[in-house]
Amino acid sequence: MSFDLATWKNQLENPKETIHQIRTGIQGGAVQGRWLAITVQNPAPFAFTTPSTAVALSRSTAGAMGQANASTGSRYVNKIRPSWHDSSLAPASPLPTVCTWALVDRLSHQGGLDGTVTTAQTTNLPTAALTRHTNGERVIAALEVFSQLGTSEVSASVSYTNSDGTSGRSGVVGLGSTNGAGRNIGRILVVPNQEGDIGVRSVESVTLSGSTGAAGNFGVVLFKPRLPIFAVQMGDDRTIDTLFDLGAQVQALEPDACLQWFITSSGGTGQAITYSVSFADG
Amino acid sequence: MAELSNVSDHLNRRTGGNNGTPEEFVWFKNPRVAGAAAAATIAGRHTSLWQYEGAPSHGAAPGGSARYPTRSTNGGIKQTNPGGSPTRQKWAVYGAVADQIGTLLVVDRIADISGLSGTVTTAQTINLTALTRYSAAATCLGNLIFVEVYTQIGATPTTLTASYVNQDGNNATTPAVAIGGTGLREAQRMIQLPLASGDTGVRGVNSVTLAGTTGTAGDFGITIVHQWGACGMPAIGVPGNPVLIGGAGKVVDCLTDACVSQIWLAGSTTSPYVTSWFAFVEA
Numbered sequence: 001m002s003f004d005l006a007t008w009k010n011q012l013e014n015p016k017e018t019i020h021q022i023r024t025g026i027q028g029g030a031v032q033g034r035w036l037a038i039t040v041q042n043p044a045p046f047a048f049t050t051p052s053t054a055v056a057l058s059r060s061t062a063g064a065m066g067q068a069n070a071s072t073g074s075r076y077v078n079k080i081r082p083s084w085h086d087s088s089l090a091p092a093s094p095l096p097t098v099c100t101w102a103l104v105d106r107l108s109h110q111g112g113l114d115g116t117v118t119t120a121q122t123t124n125l126p127t128a129a130l131t132r133h134t135n136g137e138r139v140i141a142a143l144e145v146f147s148q149l150g151t152s153e154v155s156a157s158v159s160y161t162n163s164d165g166t167s168g169r170s171g172v173v174g175l176g177s178t179n180g181a182g183r184n185i186g187r188i189l190v191v192p193n194q195e196g197d198i199g200v201r202s203v204e205s206v207t208l209s210g211s212t213g214a215a216g217n218f219g220v221v222l223f224k225p226r227l228p229i230f231a232v233q234m235g236d237d238r239t240i241d242t243l244f245d246l247g248a249q250v251q252a253l254e255p256d257a258c259l260q261w262f263i264t265s266s267g268g269t270g271q272a273i274t275y276s277v278s279f280a281d282g
Numbered sequence: 283m284a285e286l287s288n289v290s291d292h293l294n295r296r297t298g299g300n301n302g303t304p305e306e307f308v309w310f311k312n313p314r315v316a317g318a319a320a321a322a323t324i325a326g327r328h329t330s331l332w333q334y335e336g337a338p339s340h341g342a343a344p345g346g347s348a349r350y351p352t353r354s355t356n357g358g359i360k361q362t363n364p365g366g367s368p369t370r371q372k373w374a375v376y377g378a379v380a381d382q383i384g385t386l387l388v389v390d391r392i393a394d395i396s397g398l399s400g401t402v403t404t405a406q407t408i409n410l411t412a413l414t415r416y417s418a419a420a421t422c423l424g425n426l427i428f429v430e431v432y433t434q435i436g437a438t439p440t441t442l443t444a445s446y447v448n449q450d451g452n453n454a455t456t457p458a459v460a461i462g463g464t465g466l467r468e469a470q471r472m473i474q475l476p477l478a479s480g481d482t483g484v485r486g487v488n489s490v491t492l493a494g495t496t497g498t499a500g501d502f503g504i505t506i507v508h509q510w511g512a513c514g515m516p517a518i519g520v521p522g523n524p525v526l527i528g529g530a531g532k533v534v535d536c537l538t539d540a541c542v543s544q545i546w547l548a549g550s551t552t553s554p555y556v557t558s559w560f561a562f563v564e565a
Contacts, residue, residue, distance in 0.1 A: 002294050002295075002297035002298045002299030002300075002302075003293050003294060003297045003299070004290045004293060004294050004299075005288075005289060005290035005293060006290075008293055034381060034555070035557075074297075074298075076297070098517065098519055098520045099519060100379045100519050100520070100521050102308075102557075138307055138308075138338075140308070140310065140337045141337075155317070171335070171337075172314075172317055172335075173312065174314075190310040190312065190336075190337060191337065192310070192312050192314070192335035192336050192337055192339065192340070193335075193336070193337045193338055193339035194339060195339045195340060195341070195342060195356050195357075196339055196356045197337075197338065197339045198337075198338040198339070198360050199337075199338075200337075225308040225559065229377060229378075229379050229521045229557060229559065230377075230521065231379075231519075231520050231521050243289070243293060244289075246377075247376070247377065248289075248292055248293060248296055248561070249377075249559075249561070250293065250296045250297060251304075251306050251561075252297070252298070264379070264381075264519045282297055
């Protein structure tokens with residue numbers, strides 16, 4: 001089943017489900033415009049447990065948005081009402097602060113990697129087998145910081161299996177930093193693919209070129225964007241229609257998707273978001 | 283040629299109706315090339331993101347032989363070709379955000395070559411003339427020629443001209459453009475070549491000639507692209523989201539085997555992290 005304009009409009013007025021949530025205590029302080037995952041700071045009952053052993057995630061995972069599966073056809077996000085503020089920032093003039101939001105399906109994650117170890121780290125690796133987008137095509141790997149790392153920037157070489165099933169592929173990303181961009185809690189550091197690759201099926205190890213100066217805690221997350229980016233001005237409160245307001249960013253969600261927001265850092269230290277997300281089935 | 287008739291038709295195909303076979307990608311680009319920080323950008327100048335590491339992956343310098351990139355060439359987004367009926371892939375949704383101010387150009391990279399020297403002052407023949415897309419008199423309108431630097435050339439400013447094939451199939455020579463020196467020599471720098479008076483299209487490039495040596499051979503090349511569209515990002519973290527259906531943008535035919543890539547028109551001197559997304563439907 002698919003939509004036409006009439007059926008879409010009907011479900012805008014009568015969505016199959018609407019979820020309202022708040023996520024507070026986001027630890028920013030990172031470079032403005034860099035991606036954060038809101039994973040470990042959420043208030044109960046919406047908190048993710050800090051990842052440790054490798055697990056595949058679903059809509060039932062604590063911390064996920066928790067939407068129901070479609071009753072018929074596929075589920076789509078049709079309407080969003082996002083808002084955010086940062087108590088550490090004063091309203092700016094003339095341009096207020098803007099953050100960008102992206103909705104991802106968090107497929108698999110692990111944690112317990114150490115920012116001071118310079119040998120190949122396999123703790124809690126390889127990542128758990130994907131249960132959605134199982135071949136890894138267009139799946140993205142990132143390093144996520146769960147506990148602050150050190151101020152020395154190092155290269156993290158990530159060994160992975162690509163979407164063709166070829167192991168031993170490698171991508172390198174910077175980790176650790178003096179300005180928070182590579183060390184602060186919540187930072188998402190996308191791992192680039194080796195030349196020719198278009199996705200990651202699993203990650204097998206991570207090797208740092210040096211110590212960041214602090215062990216901290218970081219891990220690997222595999223995700224696939226499902227509703228890419230839109231901008232929200234601080235303090236704004238508006239309803240976004242994914243068809244008309246986001247240029248038809250309409251994508252079918254996989255059953256059991258573990259939905260999570262990635263947002264860009266405000267650069268402050270008191271970022272919090274609230275949102276309603278409505279769904280249509282078609 | 284089939285078109286998307288209206289918003290309802292687009293929505294229908296994006297949700298799988300009418301054999302729309304929707305396809306969506308997000309493309310992350312990091313400002314690193316070959317494991318090291320990318321060269322600084324120059325405000326107001328073009329920077330190639332071809333070699334920027336990312337997911338999907340980067341591409342490499344094409345080498346000293348004429349190349350005609352396809353959807354399978356590393357560095358492109360590697361979208362799926364249409365399955366048969368419908369026969370056209372439509373580029374229908376686009377947006378991007380960066381941690382720097384700038385404009386992202388989306389292009390079909392239709393021909394390239396590298397291995398040219400910044401010290402050779404005789405004509406360097408490249409014969410980049412067997413385009414496989416946008417190659418006819420009517421379709422070559424809007425093809426653009428760029429110099430693309432892969433390894434930094436010299437600090438001595440000079441000028442460059444190119445012999446090219448215009449829309450009528452005749453040889454012509456571009457006006458001279460500045461090359462070499464600060465801002466026009468760094469790796470990933472792109473320098474657009476204007477066309478001769480009266481010309482509107484490009485069907486190939488025969489050769490390039492430096493008026494003088496830049497002082498360092500380096501490695502540069504010629505890239506021919508066909509621009510699809512642009513996405514301006516006027517502030518850090520503020521995405522551009524040109525609406526292609528019902529908005530000011532234009533739905534573009536994604537030709538079979540298109541090599542979709544991006545060029546950054548910088549607004550600062552810091553190389554950017556860029557996140558962009560694409561959606562295609564068949565019609």
